[in-house]
Amino acid sequence: MKVLVTGASGNVGSYVAKELMIMGEHVAAAGTDIQKLKKLFGDEVETVYFDFTDTSTFDKALQNVDRVFLMRPPHLGKPEDLYPFVDAMKVHNIKLVSFLSLMGVENNTIPPHHKIEKYIEKVGIPYAHVRPGFFMQNLSGIHSVEIREKNQIFIPAGKSKTSFIDAADIGLATAVLLHNPQNFKNTAHTITGPEALDYYQVAEILSKVTGREIIYAKPGFFKYRSYYINIRGLDKTYVNVTVALYFMTRMGTAKEVTNVFYKLTGKKPAP
Numbered sequence: 001m002k003v004l005v006t007g008a009s010g011n012v013g014s015y016v017a018k019e020l021m022i023m024g025e026h027v028a029a030a031g032t033d034i035q036k037l038k039k040l041f042g043d044e045v046e047t048v049y050f051d052f053t054d055t056s057t058f059d060k061a062l063q064n065v066d067r068v069f070l071m072r073p074p075h076l077g078k079p080e081d082l083y084p085f086v087d088a089m090k091v092h093n094i095k096l097v098s099f100l101s102l103m104g105v106e107n108n109t110i111p112p113h114h115k116i117e118k119y120i121e122k123v124g125i126p127y128a129h130v131r132p133g134f135f136m137q138n139l140s141g142i143h144s145v146e147i148r149e150k151n152q153i154f155i156p157a158g159k160s161k162t163s164f165i166d167a168a169d170i171g172l173a174t175a176v177l178l179h180n181p182q183n184f185k186n187t188a189h190t191i192t193g194p195e196a197l198d199y200y201q202v203a204e205i206l207s208k209v210t211g212r213e214i215i216y217a218k219p220g221f222f223k224y225r226s227y228y229i230n231i232r233g234l235d236k237t238y239v240n241v242t243v244a245l246y247f248m249t250r251m252g253t254a255k256e257v258t259n260v261f262y263k264l265t266g267k268k269p270a271p
């Protein structure tokens with residue numbers, strides 16, 4: 001039987017697929033852009049066309065699959081967008097689904113991840129929720145434009161701290177869960193990096209590494225939202241979800257440091 005990896009070309013899914021293959025699992029890498037998947041994995045992995053918004057793609061993607069890595073594409077802001085696929089997983093008797101959730105959602109009903117977790121539990125699919133802190137890759141990915149072009153970190157996180165984790169580490173920990181479905185039935189895992197930093201500290205580290213003076217601009221929510229929608233041209237739903245997440249961050253929900261990564265993998269998380 002195979003493990004279906006949704007978002008297999010994404011930050012986390014790409015590592016989940018790679019780590020599962022190293023463990024000897026048969027992986028089906030899923031997404032709407034097969035060319036992107038082929039470019040990333042070559043012929044190493046089976047690819048399957050899969051679209052959360054098109055139910056006609058579900059049966060083929062779930063053929064001979066007994067475990068699933070489930071992620072919510074960032075632009076699908078409504079939890080309901082994922083429900084039809086969760087229902088399909090139930091019909092296909094999936095024996096473990098590992099959903100890429102978010103640190104702190106067990107106590108916070110606002111981010112879509114909360115309702116998605118609850119729906120998986122209600123439908124009755126054995127689950128191993130992964131609740132990571134913020135990805136390090138946010139800085140090298142979505143926020144790298146302002147760092148590169150303006151020497152600024154443009155994130156509305158106030159003075160809060162974040163226990164950043166490397167997406168590669170999330171991928172490895174998730175693969176451990178999916179490789180051992182019996183051991184991790186109906187569990188949840190808050191996975192973080194080794195320490196919590198505020199964005200002034202992040203700016204200091206980036207300045208040291210690049211040899212340039214990079215500052216933390218500390219924008220307010222309104223300025224951030226308007227900039228990312230109107231100037232960067234990013235999807236409104238996506239930006240709105242990130243505003244909610246940075247609001248939570250300011251409340252202190254992103255600063256917890258756990259040793260869950262070490263417990264699952266026997267390795268230390270990347271600094």
Ligand SMILES: NC(=O)c1ccc[n+]([C@@H]2O[C@H](COP(=O)([O-])OP(=O)(O)OC[C@H]3O[C@@H](n4cnc5c(N)ncnc54)[C@H](OP(=O)(O)O)[C@@H]3O)[C@@H](O)[C@H]2O)c1
Pocket residue numbers: 006007008009010011012013030031032033034036050051052053071072073074100101102103132133134135138
């Ligand atoms: N960034 C953070 O700090 C952080 C922290 C905790 C949790 N999260 C959560 O992690 C998730 C994002 O994970 P990520 O960063 O690994 O993703 P990502 O790099 O943004 O990649 C998105 C993936 O979704 C796939 N996709 C897009 N539209 C699709 C559709 N309609 N049907 C099927 N697949 C589709 C894309 O593949 P195709 O182009 O091939 O379709 C791509 O592989 C979000 O739910 C976010 O809330 C993020």
